[in-house]
Structures are given as C-alpha cells and as structure tokens.
Amino acid sequence: MVPEMSEYWTPQPPVVTPGTVTPNAVITAPSDAIVLFDGKDLSAWESVQGGAAQWTVKDGVFTVNKSTGDIRTKQEFESFQLHIEWRIPEDITGTSQARGNSGVFLQGMYEIQILDCYNNETYVNGQTGSVYKQTPPLVNAMRKPGEWNVYDILYTAPVFKADGTYQYPPRVTVIQNGIVVQNNTTILGTIEYIGFPKTVKHGAGPLILQDHGDPSEPISFRNIWIREL
C-alpha cells in the first residue's frame, strides 16, 4: 500500500468561525449556530402555558418571571450541542431544592438540573449537573452566586422501536464551567419526581427552561446558542 490509499478529500467539513469571549459571553455563538438569545428579546421562546414568553429581559440577560411559568423554544430539535449561561442571584436564600432551582429540559423531556449547589447540600441526583432524579454529576463544579455558570451540552436524541421502547436511549454529556459532569450518560427515561423513569416515545422537542416558583430571587440566563448535530 501507499499512504494515499487511506486519504480522502471529500466531503470537506463545513468551515465554522468560532465564537469569542465578550463581557456578556464566555464564548459567543459560532457562525453556524442558532442563536436562542442574543441579549435583546425572547422572540425565540414562548410560554409553555401559551402566548409569549413573559420572562424579564434587561441588560443583555433574561430572568425568570415567577408565576408566568416555564418557557420553551419555538423551534424543536433532535440531537444538538447547546451552550447556555446561567446565574444564581447573589442574594439567593433557601436550602436544598428551594434555593435557585431551575432546569433545562432537552427535547422537552429530560432535565439537566440547575440549582445553587454552592455550599448547599441536597440529594445528589437532584443537584446541579444531575440528570434530575437519575444520575448525579461527576463533581460539583458550581461557581458562587452572582457569577455566571456555563453548560455545554452534547445531547443525542433517542431512537425508538415500533413498540415505543428505546432502540437507543438518549445520551448526554454535560460540561459545566469547563469541567465534565456528565460523560456520555445514558438517560434512563422520563424525569419522574415520584417513582421510576418511564419510556415515552417522542420526536423532536423544544428546550424548556423551568420556572420552579421558589420564594427566593429568581435565576437569570444569557448567551444561549444551539447547533444541530
């Protein structure tokens, strides 16, 4: 053999311009990403209860507007890479799950928990970076309240058999603040607050951000972008 026999030239991978660090972004969207929040408005989102997203946009950031309910993207996704930045308010109060509780639901189904876990103990399969009520994070990589946290999420959508069970279950890798907290974790099924995960057949779904309705100050988000894989 000669070296050329194991070399191929097409198809050329698309050229993507990476993002950069800015005052409002740990890294801005690459050139091929769908920008879900650019600092200005919630036009990519709607209320899960119906109608426009009612959360508060200010200074390039949006914040949970308690009692208005969860919001979701208008667009639905299969497998993707997601970048999302979120901040626990500096004056957070409460303990365990009642302290800065929110979450990102992948395909509208599978929650990656958000919680203030900086010096706040809770059940480990409910702490930040967990697949909620399933798999705890490998480590607790929280930044302090008032600082911005980042989730970089690689999500692989499930494949279903005709009978509605998983041919391939969903899988997720989560990197929080540059540190892997879920490493190609198999998601076991639906997120059940009570009981065992279930298998429910579904197709493409939105991202959902949770309004958990805790009594303390609500959490904020910025710089959200997604790339379909």
Added chain:
Amino acid sequence: MVPEMSEYWTPQPPVVTPGTVTPNAVITAPSDAIVLFDGKDLSAWESVQGGAAQWTVKDGVFTVNKSTGDIRTKQEFESFQLHIEWRIPEDITGTSQARGNSGVFLQGMYEIQILDCYNNETYVNGQTGSVYKQTPPLVNAMRKPGEWNVYDILYTAPVFKADGTYQYPPRVTVIQNGIVVQNNTTILGTIEYIGFPKTVKHGAGPLILQDHGDPSEPISFRNIWIREL
C-alpha cells in the same frame, strides 16, 4: 411512592473550583486537575528519544524545537478530560500536511491531528480535529494563524479482551474552540500512515506531542491540564 424514595444523598460528588479566563488561558485548570504546563517549565514532560524535553519555553508558552523529536508526559493515563491550547505561528508557510503539522497522541497511541487548516486544504481525515487517517472532524473550526486554538478532549480508554482484541474500543469527543468536532467517535485502532488501523493491546499511556519536522515555523502550546476520569 413518595418523592424521597428516588432521592439519595451519598456519596457527595467532590467539590471542584472551576478555572477562570486569564490573558494566558482560555480557562485555567480546575482545582482537581493535573497541570501539565503552567507556563514555566517542561518538568512534566520528557523527550520520547530519551532525556529531558528540549522544546523551547518562553513567555508562558512552549514551542516545538525541531529536530529534538516528540515529547511525552512522564505520567501515564487511562481515561481523561484534557484541555490544551495551541497556536499556529502567524508566519506559517507550506500547504496541505506541510503547514503547521503536529498532533496530540492519547495514551501514546491515538492521534488527534493538529494542522493549520485555515484556508489550507488537505485530505479530510488528516485535517485538524480528525482522528488521523480515520475520522474527519464534523466541521472545520480553525482560528487564524497567530490566534490560540483550544482542544477540550474527553477520552475513554479501551478495554481489551484476553486475546488482545477490543472488548470496548477507545472513544473520543473533541471540542475545538467551543465547537464539537468529534462526538463520541469510536477510534478504530492504531494510527497507521499506510494501511488499515490495527488492534494493539496496551495499558495506561502518556500524552505525546508531535514534532513533525516541517520546514516552516513551529507551533506553540500553553495551558495544558488533565483530569482523570
């Protein structure tokens, strides 16, 4: 059932303090990482040819010292998360594989290619972000010569059967400049310049950085840290 039945409190994941952005780091090492280069010296490395690593350290950066050969870490690793920053020199010349060629070998075996692929066409399974001679990157996420690129790599070591074949082959996820370029890719075997990948049984191994010996200016590295998984 009641909610508490699916909650567990131990073991608590270790607390890790995330890194931060500095002038010399896209993100510094988290508190639990092994720092392989902190800007000062190559004490964590040695020459593959024997003896001390002969590459050049200057201004918090080290640079390939051509003709001194590849360098490798003194420590050996199984599965890990690796962060490494690298820069193609601004005055790079050459074409295809003869332009800023280097690479990171995982467990001393499996190469993630480094090359100047900014406006430089080559075979796609040999471009930056490829598993060399195997799997091209999903996209071309290069920054310009003179700018720092980042690899965040999640590597899962293979498991071998008694007969030396893979029980589980190695797998790798590579994020370049915040953009996933290898998504849980199965590595097919050894990196062969000529011919098919082979299966060769091995244990823990070092990281190796390649001195490819191209005629143009050599590439540089900084801020390298690794976390065992």
Added chain:
Amino acid sequence: MVPEMSEYWTPQPPVVTPGTVTPNAVITAPSDAIVLFDGKDLSAWESVQGGAAQWTVKDGVFTVNKSTGDIRTKQEFESFQLHIEWRIPEDITGTSQARGNSGVFLQGMYEIQILDCYNNETYVNGQTGSVYKQTPPLVNAMRKPGEWNVYDILYTAPVFKADGTYQYPPRVTVIQNGIVVQNNTTILGTIEYIGFPKTVKHGAGPLILQDHGDPSEPISFRNIWIREL
C-alpha cells in the same frame, strides 16, 4: 489497491466442534465449553449456604431440593456464553410468582428469571426471560410444563471505574427456545426485590440457580455448559 491488502491470515480462530442433538440435550456442549452438568453429578456446584450441592440428580437431570437453598458453580466467570435447559414439572400448581419460580444469576448478581409463564400471568418484569424487576422479555416464548426450555445467554460483564460506578454496565442477550427475548439489554444494576437497582462493584462471579421455595413441585435442569468470552 488490490484485494490482498484487506486480507489477513493470522491469528487463525480456534477450531471448535459443535454439539449435536441427543435425547437429553437440545444441543450438547461444543468441544471448547466447560461442562457444568453432564447428567451425572453436581461436582461443578456447591451450596450457597456452604457444603456440597444438595439438589437431586436422577436420570441425567437435576432438580431443586427444597429447603437446601440456592446452588452455585465452584468456578467464577466474567463474560460468557451459557447454555442451560430447564423444565417446569408437568403437575405444577400455583399462580403468578408462586408457580415454578427459579432463576439464573449471572456473575452471582443479575437474575434472568425462570417461572412457569405458560398461561400464567404475572408482572411482566418478573416473567420468564425478564431481567428480574428490570426488563421484560420481548415475547413470551414458554414451552408447556413438562417440556424442556432452553436459555442461550450471551453475557458481557460490566467494567467499573475506580469509584465503583459502571464504566460499562453489564449487558445480556437471551435466546429462549430459539427466540430472542433479551436483545443486548443493558442491566441497570443489582436485582432489588424492593426499590431501585443499585451499582455494586464486583469481579468474576459464579452462576447461581435459585431455590425459590415455592409450595408446588420443583423445577429441573439438564445439559448446562458455558464458554468464556
């Protein structure tokens, strides 16, 4: 390229002589198998409670001896192919789980359920061919009481991380009477009669056959062989 470039001649796979059909075997052991019961004695087994296996051997078959407890192989195994034949007595009585209940525990840990499910309804994740309390069989492939059933099982042992969690969880394929009932199923953890599966680190382990102690007539086994993979 020429065809010879993708052809290799070594190592030659071992030659194995397949088994044959006999009056006492759906298929006898291949030449490279470890025979765990050849119709004569239980010398390959011992009581889990200590001492010799007390089950009854007669006419090339052995039968649960109630109140003497589970039996296990003296030899321990990692991954394997297992062939085992078992028979529900023709005069079985009882309903649901109290009707011909036994089971095969893989590596002493993970139970593939045995039960008379011929016209006997029970919870589906507890019926014959289930990973007990986890995953029901794809179909109910039972033969009538008095007839011999066969399990052909391909089991892949788990790989653990240093912290005792699964790097790779155990997986199992079960073919009952020539029909696949578990198709590369991921075993979720320990078999828990009450509650959720747990992850418990373990090494090689024996096969265990269960003395479930039901009031009706006990079940029988014959022609058991295993091949390490």
Added chain:
Amino acid sequence: MVPEMSEYWTPQPPVVTPGTVTPNAVITAPSDAIVLFDGKDLSAWESVQGGAAQWTVKDGVFTVNKSTGDIRTKQEFESFQLHIEWRIPEDITGTSQARGNSGVFLQGMYEIQILDCYNNETYVNGQTGSVYKQTPPLVNAMRKPGEWNVYDILYTAPVFKADGTYQYPPRVTVIQNGIVVQNNTTILGTIEYIGFPKTVKHGAGPLILQDHGDPSEPISFRNIWIREL
C-alpha cells in the same frame, strides 16, 4: 417502599409458540416468524438480475443454480432475528475462497460469509462467520461437508444522520451451530472486496443469498425464517 412499586403488568409481551426439531429443521419457525422458505418453493424470493428466482428446489431444500445469479427476498427488513440452515456439498472441491463460497447479505448490504472452512484455510476475515473483509469469527465452528450448518443472526440496522454518516452503525451477533462467532460486532461499513469499508446511507433492504459461481458443486439452504425486531 414495597415490592409492588417496581412491578408492572402491561403491556404483556406477545405469546409466541417456539419451533421444534424435525428431520428437515434444527428448529422450525416460531409462530410469529415470517417463513422465507418452507421447503416447497422460492415464492418469497426473486432474482437480483430480475425475474423469478432460478435456484433449484428439491426434497425440501434449495440449491444455488450457478450462472443464474444472486437471489433476494421480495420483502425488505430493518432489524431482525434470522434463522438459516445451509450445507456444503459432501463432494466439495477447491481451496481457500474457491470452496463452497456463498454468503448472506443483511439489508442487501452487509455480508456474513459462507464458505467451507472445514480443513480449508483462507484469510481469517474471509472465513465462515466473518463479516466479510472486516471481522473474523471468534472461532471456527464449521460442520463437515454434507452436514447442515445453522446461522442464528441478530441484526440491528444502522441509524443515519442527515449527512449520511452513521448515528449508530449496524451491529450483528451470529451464532453458528449454537456457538457465538460474532458477539454484537459493529459493522464498519460496506463490504468492499478492494479497499476500506464505506458508509452508504440506506433504508430497509432484502436478504440476499450469493451465487459465487465457483467451479465446484454448489451449496444448499433450507428452513429460513425471520422475525422483525
């Protein structure tokens, strides 16, 4: 918790009546299988060159009719369990690949090799039980010429990404004469006589049986059934 919390009763797996041993079948079709050859005619098959299948049916067996080309099932399949019995003629001659060569192509794409490998050496990734030109069998489980061999095959169809690459590659388990020879093997791509496997997007496909056109006596088949998974 109480035991009932981890028990569920629906959906009940379908009841399937297993097959039995007959003079013309190692095991006949289970009640839910699609019978592809019942000993009488080739009505489930057609010539790949067009028109009716021209192979010879006699005494409950069909035999390659050389120069009439490959045959394929009229029906197309995704994932499945396949049972197929085949026989090398007792008076086979020739050596290496020119001795009883045929093959079963899964989804019309991926060949499990059939060859007389009883005392006949060839390249190991081309012997019986191999994924042809890819992965040799774990062992050589051949019966003598004149005796019937059995393949029980569990095949999982690939899932493709939008760009035509594998989201999940095809996988195959092959049990020959009761002995596992491929254990959940990943199929690397197309079967290439010359060169590297390629990834080619496809949907459901037929089974194809190969007329290899060797000079010696042709091989025969009987008792073919398939169950969609």
